[in-house]
Amino acid sequence: MTPLLTVSGLTKSYGAHTGCRDVGFELFPGEVLGIVGESGSGKTTLLRCLSAQLAPSAGTVAYDMRGQGLTDIWNLSEPERRMLTRTDWGIVHQSARDGLRMEVSAGANIGERLMAVGARHYGNIRTEAEDWLTRVEIEAGRIDDLPTTFSGGMQQRLQIARNLVTQPRLVFMDEPTSGLDVSVQARLLDLIRTLVNRLGIACIIVTHDLGVVRLLAHRLMVMRRGQVVEHGLTDQVLDDPQHPYTQLLVSSILPV
Numbered sequence: 001m002t003p004l005l006t007v008s009g010l011t012k013s014y015g016a017h018t019g020c021r022d023v024g025f026e027l028f029p030g031e032v033l034g035i036v037g038e039s040g041s042g043k044t045t046l047l048r049c050l051s052a053q054l055a056p057s058a059g060t061v062a063y064d065m066r067g068q069g070l071t072d073i074w075n076l077s078e079p080e081r082r083m084l085t086r087t088d089w090g091i092v093h094q095s096a097r098d099g100l101r102m103e104v105s106a107g108a109n110i111g112e113r114l115m116a117v118g119a120r121h122y123g124n125i126r127t128e129a130e131d132w133l134t135r136v137e138i139e140a141g142r143i144d145d146l147p148t149t150f151s152g153g154m155q156q157r158l159q160i161a162r163n164l165v166t167q168p169r170l171v172f173m174d175e176p177t178s179g180l181d182v183s184v185q186a187r188l189l190d191l192i193r194t195l196v197n198r199l200g201i202a203c204i205i206v207t208h209d210l211g212v213v214r215l216l217a218h219r220l221m222v223m224r225r226g227q228v229v230e231h232g233l234t235d236q237v238l239d240d241p242q243h244p245y246t247q248l249l250v251s252s253i254l255p256v
């Protein structure tokens with residue numbers, strides 16, 4: 001099987017500081033990869049370099065573009081890269097405010113993504129938006145409401161609908177459940193798991209919460225000081241961590 005994403009030697013420096021260093025891995029279609037590590041370990045930097053939000057200092061991020069095969073995303077033109085991120089990719093931000101347009105309705109937030117992939121018929125776009133609101137457990141009757149009138153959990157579910165409506169092949173998520181009440185987190189995680197599995201979407205999720213990766217990720221990468229110190233199947237890494245740092249992380253976070 002051809003990998004969807006092939007990353008090699010990915011490095012980002014901020015002057016003298018290292019964001020991430022020499023990261024390499026492959027991601028296959030439908031696979032969910034979790035990236036964990038303590039605060040400042042480089043998770044967000046890595047995710048932003050992978051998802052075309054931040055230019056790396058060195059290394060390559062090659063994506064299996066439809067009809068073109070593996071292509072380094074940083075060799076694409078800016079419009080090509082923008083098109084890719086709006087159609088074949090989704091990016092779910094930690095704060096829904098960064099991923100939604102707060103000044104337009106819930107329906108428009110979903111509909112404009114459909115328009116980016118060529119949908120033009122108003123009635124069809126509205127029907128699809130209503131369908132997606134229902135799928136993320138928001139009443140279809142709220143379609144004309146602004147996201148500012150939604151709760152934090154609803155905004156996050158709307159952000160997920162906006163990202164999944166175009167049936168992307170790859171979705172990046174940065175701490176998608178943090179900042180929400182524990183009960184809301186559990187429901188959201190369950191929803192993400194169901195949708196990602198059902199649609200067969202590959203996903204890269206950054207989190208400091210090992211419970212999140214245990215539930216969602218097939219594979220796990222552990223980062224420390226910008227580098228990957230351990231990488232393997234999630235259950236294997238969490239149940240039998242090999243690197244001393246992972247052992248510390250697991251024993252300090254997971255209940256025994």
Ligand SMILES: Nc1ncnc2c1ncn2[C@@H]1O[C@H](COP(=O)(O)OP(=O)(O)OP(=O)(O)O)[C@@H](O)[C@H]1O
Pocket residue numbers: 014017018019020037038039040041042043044045046208
């Ligand atoms: N804009 C920036 N300018 C300078 N240094 C930065 C910048 N962004 C991040 N860094 C540095 O890069 C390193 C990795 O930061 P990053 O935000 O990627 O970590 P993280 O694992 O996502 O942390 P957190 O879980 O707290 O969000 C840190 O040492 C940080 O100080």
